[in-house]
Amino acid sequence: MSGSSSRRFVFTLAVSLFTFCFLVLSTVCAAETPRRIISLAPNMTELLFALGLGDRVVGVTTFCDYPEEAKKRPKIGGMSNPSLEAVVSLKPDMVVMTTDGNQKEFEERLRSLGIKTYVFRAKQIREFPQGIRDLGIAMGVRERADRLAGEIEAALNSFKDTLRVARHASREEKVLFIVWPEPLIVAGRGSIAGDAMTILGVENIAADSRGAYPKFSIEEILRKAPDIIFIGKGHKEMEKVSQGLLARLKTVPAVKNRKVFFVGDYLYRLTPRTVKGIEELEGYIEK
Amino acid sequence: MKIKILVIVLITAAVMCLSLVLGPRTINPFAMDKTSREILFSIRAPRSIVALLMGVALGASGAVLQGMLRNPLADPYILGISSGASLSAALGIIGGASVFGSFTVPVFAFGGAVATGGLVGVMGWERGGLWPERLLLAGVGLSFLFSALLMLILSISTDEGLRRATLWIFGDLSMSEWSRVPYGLFFVMAGIALSVWRATALNALMLGDEFAHSLGFAPQRERLILFISVGLMTAASVSLGGMIGFIGLLVPHIMRFFIGSDGRLLIPASALAGGALLCMADLISRSVIAPTELPAGIVTAIIGAPYFLYLLRRKNVLGI
Incomplete structure (x- = not known):
């Protein structure tokens, strides 16, 4: 084997390895925006609409009453007792739920059926902006989530400022x-x-x-x-x-x-x- | 025997006094500020009296029912009265009925309880009288039906308020106020008076209809009077504070260990002991993890059931 052909082999190998790594990394980092999302909690529905994903929400709970548009989406049952069949039949590529009202077993069940899930874990107001950012990354709407989280943070900080003034009073x-x-x-x-x-x-x-x-x-x-x-x-x-x-x-x-x-x-x-x-x-x- | 009755009366009185003085914080009745006085007179006093009334109603109606139906497992809720009451109260809340202001829930509950009692009576009626087995089965059947309807309403409703508004049915004394005392007192006392008046007939009924008949009682007529007295007491107690388990079932049994099964003594004794136990349980439930309150029904069962099991092992269960 001549030196040049061996060099070409190494080069090809390096390029293909690089391409492979790039592909893997890109799919991991910049998650694709899911096209069919089901929300299992009213606050998640509201948040998804606020992030501009309203068009992609294909199923909500019977408790999801805000925004007005959300009421028109197909219902998959309540928060604690959603219908697995209704969820599966809507063919979602992402199911968004919370740790508050949803059952953990339901999430496991969905995953065993090969349906992707996202669990929103923020429960307190100060964890909320970070929760929005994480959700934004997972849903592929990072910028919009950053902006919304920033607005909320600014509003929360303004309360702290007025508070400092009021304290003296x-x-x-x-x-x-x-x-x-x-x-x-x-x-x-x-x-x-x-x-x-x-x-x-x-x-x-x-x-x-x-x-x-x-x-x-x-x-x-x-x-x-x-x-x-x-x-x-x-x-x-x-x-x-x-x-x-x-x-x-x-x-x-x-x-x-x-x-x-x-x-x-x-x-x-x-x-x-x-x-x-x-x-x-x-x-x-x-x- | 007189001493035993006296002891029960004294214990009840003592528990009443304790429940006024103790609570989330102790109030010294000889040195009260304005807030303490208000808490004592407008919060604790009506609450203790309502607890006493409910306990009295449950204890007495348990004693009567077990004798009348000749069944040691009978308790006031077995007739479906509580399920009817909760269903009717829930329907009243859904219907947006605020006609009676803060009385809406008790009024609807009482109406539902009386209507259910009447329905059970109709179902249990055959050949000119009430039959124990028919009454029991009608009560159990209606109870299942009404609970299922209530669950149905709760599971299809998205009204969070409705869920909370139906929590009282699992025993809640925190809404007790003076305005609820008069009607509670009236119905409970009427029930007690009726059943004590017919106590000798109850004694005869426990021995069987034929025996009662030969003693000069008309079994069907006596059973109807006793059934009405139980219905009134149970309806009043459910509408005062929902369902409190244990008392109606086990207090009469405990009293039977002490004073025997003569209805003339057993009914008043079970009434007083039931009242004292519920008063005590409510005192514990509002003090033990204050300012959070526990449901009183949990406490009655936790205090009462082990004691009952202990008695069951120690003494002979006879008398029914």
């Missing part, structure tokens, strides 16, 4: 966020509304109870005397449903000074609209 307000009046369920530590209160620098009087949404003691509300009470609108007639509870809390400063506010449901799901929910609380706290 007065003491920490004591706040309670009621999710449901009878039986009394409130937002504790680890809930999104609880997070929002931390960001706004107010004291959540339910922060020391167990679980994100504990069943709370009415006695403790009287004793801790919150200055402001928020009631989330989880039901169409929340004002009427809450009358009984508020009548029993009539001596609490929040009720006496008419500082009971009914707020939107932005703080029940971790979505880009969560920022709006924090703004809403801030508006009432500053009043």
Whole structure:
């Protein structure tokens, strides 16, 4: 074998190796945008639409009601009990789910059927921007995700700035966020509304109870005397449903000074609209 | 015997007092500030009274039912009354009925409970009277049907509020307030009075219809009166605070160990012991991991069941 042919062989080998590595790396790094996405959680649906992937969402849960367009997509069942058949029959190339309401077993089942899944792990507001960035990379919409995450980060930081100004002014307000009046369920530590209160620098009087949404003691509300009470609108007639509870809390400063506010449901799901929910609380706290 | 009754009365009174003073935080009744006074009088007092009433209703109706149906496994919920109550309350909430304000749930629950009781009565009626086996089977059947309907509503509904609003059915005393005491008191006392009045007839029924007949009781008529008394008490207790397990089933058995199965003593004793136990359980459930509250039904079963099992091994289970 002559020297030149051996050199050519080495060269060819090097080129093909390089091409191979390039191909492998490129498929790993810049994931292709999935074309048929199924979302198994309302907040994921909302986020996918916000990332401009709405057209590719081919299936949602019965709870996915935002944006308006999402309601028209085929339904695959609830969050905790999606129908495997419905998911498979929509031929998705990506199923997006969360660690909050979805079953881990369902994800394993999907993967064993050869369907790609993405599990969104952010649960708290401050983990949310990074969660969006990771999702953006996996969905092949990195730039758009970076932009959205940046906007949310900026909004969150602006809360911290106003907070620094407010700190000089007065003491920490004591706040309670009621999710449901009878039986009394409130937002504790680890809930999104609880997070929002931390960001706004107010004291959540339910922060020391167990679980994100504990069943709370009415006695403790009287004793801790919150200055402001928020009631989330989880039901169409929340004002009427809450009358009984508020009548029993009539001596609490929040009720006496008419500082009971009914707020939107932005703080029940971790979505880009969560920022709006924090703004809403801030508006009432500053009043 | 008189001493035993006195002991039960004293224990009940003591538990009532304790449940006023103790809680997430102890209140010294001789040195109360404004907040403590409010907590004591408008939160703890009505709550303890409602717990007592519910326990009384469950204990007494358990004692009556077990005798009347001649079945040691009978408890007030076996007649399907609680499933009917929860279904009706859920339907009321879905229908957007806020007509009764904060009374919506109790009113619908009571209506559903009474209607279910009536339905069970109709199903159990044959040849001019109520038959124990028919009543039991009708109750179990309706109970399955109504629970299934409730689950159906919950699984097709996307209303988060509805889910939360139906949680009370698994036993929740936190909504107790003074306005619920009068009607609870009325129906529970009416039920107790009816059943104690017919207690000798109940004793005779436990021995069998023929025997009762030969003693001069009309079995079908007595059973109807007792059934109405149980229906009233159970309906009132479900609408006051949902379902609390254990008391209606096991408290009458525990009392039978102590005072025998004479209905004239057993009904009031089971009533008081049921009341004391639920009051105690509620005290524990709102204090032990305060400010979070546990469902009282869990606590009644955790305190009561081991004690019952202990008695079961120690003494002879007779009397039914």
